[in-house]
Amino acid sequence: MLPPILRLLATPLPLPLVQGMAQASLTHILREHPGLFDRLGTFAARPIAISPTDAPFDFTLVLARRSVRVTRRGATPPAYATRICGPIVLLLALAEGRLDGDAEFFGRHISIEGDMETALALRNAAESIPLDFVRDLAPPWRWAQRPGQAVLGAVRRSLLEREGVPCN
Amino acid sequence: MQLICPAGTPAALRDAVDLGADAVYCGFRDETNARNFPGLNFSREELEREIAYAHSRQVHVLVAINTFMRAGSEALWERAVDDAVRLGADALILADLGLIAYTAERHPQARRHLSVQAGAANADHIGFLVEAFGIKRAVLPRVLSLTEVAALTREVPCETEVFVFGGLCVMEEGRCSLSSYATGLSPNMHGVCSPASHVRYRKDGEAMVSMLGDFTINRFGAGEAAGYPTICKGRFTAEGRDGYVFEDPVSLDALAHLDTLHKAGVSALKIEGRQRGRAYVAQVVKEIRRRLQSGSGAADGAEALRRMSEGQRTTEGSYDRRWR
Numbered sequence: 001m002l003p004p005i006l007r008l009l010a011t012p013l014p015l016p017l018v019q020g021m022a023q024a025s026l027t028h029i030l031r032e033h034p035g036l037f038d039r040l041g042t043f044a045a046r047p048i049a050i051s052p053t054d055a056p057f058d059f060t061l062v063l064a065r066r067s068v069r070v071t072r073r074g075a076t077p078p079a080y081a082t083r084i085c086g087p088i089v090l091l092l093a094l095a096e097g098r099l100d101g102d103a104e105f106f107g108r109h110i111s112i113e114g115d116m117e118t119a120l121a122l123r124n125a126a127e128s129i130p131l132d133f134v135r136d137l138a139p140p141w142r143w144a145q146r147p148g149q150a151v152l153g154a155v156r157r158s159l160l161e162r163e164g165v166p167c168n
Numbered sequence: 169m170q171l172i173c174p175a176g177t178p179a180a181l182r183d184a185v186d187l188g189a190d191a192v193y194c195g196f197r198d199e200t201n202a203r204n205f206p207g208l209n210f211s212r213e214e215l216e217r218e219i220a221y222a223h224s225r226q227v228h229v230l231v232a233i234n235t236f237m238r239a240g241s242e243a244l245w246e247r248a249v250d251d252a253v254r255l256g257a258d259a260l261i262l263a264d265l266g267l268i269a270y271t272a273e274r275h276p277q278a279r280r281h282l283s284v285q286a287g288a289a290n291a292d293h294i295g296f297l298v299e300a301f302g303i304k305r306a307v308l309p310r311v312l313s314l315t316e317v318a319a320l321t322r323e324v325p326c327e328t329e330v331f332v333f334g335g336l337c338v339m340e341e342g343r344c345s346l347s348s349y350a351t352g353l354s355p356n357m358h359g360v361c362s363p364a365s366h367v368r369y370r371k372d373g374e375a376m377v378s379m380l381g382d383f384t385i386n387r388f389g390a391g392e393a394a395g396y397p398t399i400c401k402g403r404f405t406a407e408g409r410d411g412y413v414f415e416d417p418v419s420l421d422a423l424a425h426l427d428t429l430h431k432a433g434v435s436a437l438k439i440e441g442r443q444r445g446r447a448y449v450a451q452v453v454k455e456i457r458r459r460l461q462s463g464s465g466a467a468d469g470a471e472a473l474r475r476m477s478e479g480q481r482t483t484e485g486s487y488d489r490r491w492r
């Protein structure tokens with residue numbers, strides 16, 4: 001689970017700010033990894049809801065449109081084809097290929113609702129690209145990249161260690 | 169004994185190669201192989217690139233073209249064989265007799281392995297295919313005991329390969345119609361058992377219900393480890409009692425028998441799981457390689473492997489068959 005302090009800090013964040021950050025991150029990741037679409041095929045057009053169970057926001061992605069819509073937990077989220085729920089650190093570790101999706105599902109750490117084909121296509125597409133949130137989400141300015149990556153890397157390491165996920 | 173590892177994506181193939189596989193098996197992105205899932209498998213370009221990667225590290229690539237050809241669409245399967253040979257595959261894993269004959273005739277130099285899907289479980293069956301089509305290795309079905317594996321390996325005029333870890337298909341391989349009955353799609357013809365298009369999960373309070381088409385397959389209580397929605401591992405009510413009829417949600421783990429398999433003359437050990445993620449491939453390959461090198465059935469990594477398993481439980485399956 002996300003440390004309570006981070007949850008507390010995230011809760012009052014204004015929705016437009018989270019929306020802007022999420023959209024910028026998605027745009028950047030998709031630009032860095034165009035190979036994702038190759039495996040997603042037509043499933044890229046289906047809305048996918050990512051619902052971190054320990055964070056106050058839901059994220060609904062339509063990858064073909066390169067768009068994400070953030071809603072507060074409890075508000076009605078946009079319609080989705082597939083919804084993937086689980087602790088945020090596990091979801092991010094899955095996306096980076098550090099954990100096996102089936103094993104997390106067997107252990108009941110994540111759950112999936114709706115269209116399973118889309119969920120599988122997303123999993124396999126994410127597995128086939130070298131996603132690395134520290135590298136991909138570091139600040140774009142050259143001078144800030146090294147310190148940015150160092151801070152993000154330390155945060156990731158500590159969050160993964162809390163969940164017992166190997167970090168190498 | 170060679171270690172044969174699964175790869176559903178180029179990234180998983182590279183992990184397997186880097187972590188100690190002797191050979192990796194994979195398939196094309198269509199119904200010519202028994203793991204035809206959305207977003208999985210290799211394009212022709214990817215296969216060519218990854219074969220070069222594997223060969224540069226002295227690792228072989230085996231291409232599974234192991235579903236049965238559909239009448240009128242044979243060209244799809246034949247093209248897969250032609251392309252795999254052209255791209256430099258070290259062996260083709262085949263099940264359909266017609267396709268085996270086609271390969272033997274058109275590509276006599278290509279090494280041919282008999283897929284587990286062919287369900288060849290006796291020496292006469294395998295011996296005939298070796299003689300008729302030059303089969304070099306037979307992957308044995310997961311329905312044989314260790315004694316039977318040893319006897320068969322002694323008798324057949326080719327190498328044998330056995331599954332030692334991963335998903336467990338409890339029926340005679342290549343002959344199961346359960347998925348077909350529920351969804352119209354089968355592992356043998358379409359490359360999918362319990363296709364994702366027909367699978368649904370729904371919450372029922374704290375429980376999770378898995379459905380395949382119109383059938384409820386299982387209901388997992390709060391915190392209870394889950395499994396795939398395959399009918400063979402569904403929970404049924406029979407004679408007034410609830411329970412598993414064919415098999416529990418569980419994975420195969422025969423790692424305690426590596427020594428016995430070695431003494432029996434088995435040539436290759438196979439890991440199931442082309443549909444699994446890179447983390448599974450990495451963990452399982454590393455652990456089995458470690459055990460093969462240390463020559464012991466040391467159980468250090470057993471807990472990690474158990475957590476990777478369906479229902480978070482493992483079985484020795486038929487290898488330790490006590491009901492006959």
Ligand code: SF4
Pocket residue numbers: 336337338339344345346347355361362398399400401
């Ligand atoms: S239903 Fe079970 S036995 Fe039949 S093909 Fe699927 S996994 Fe194998």
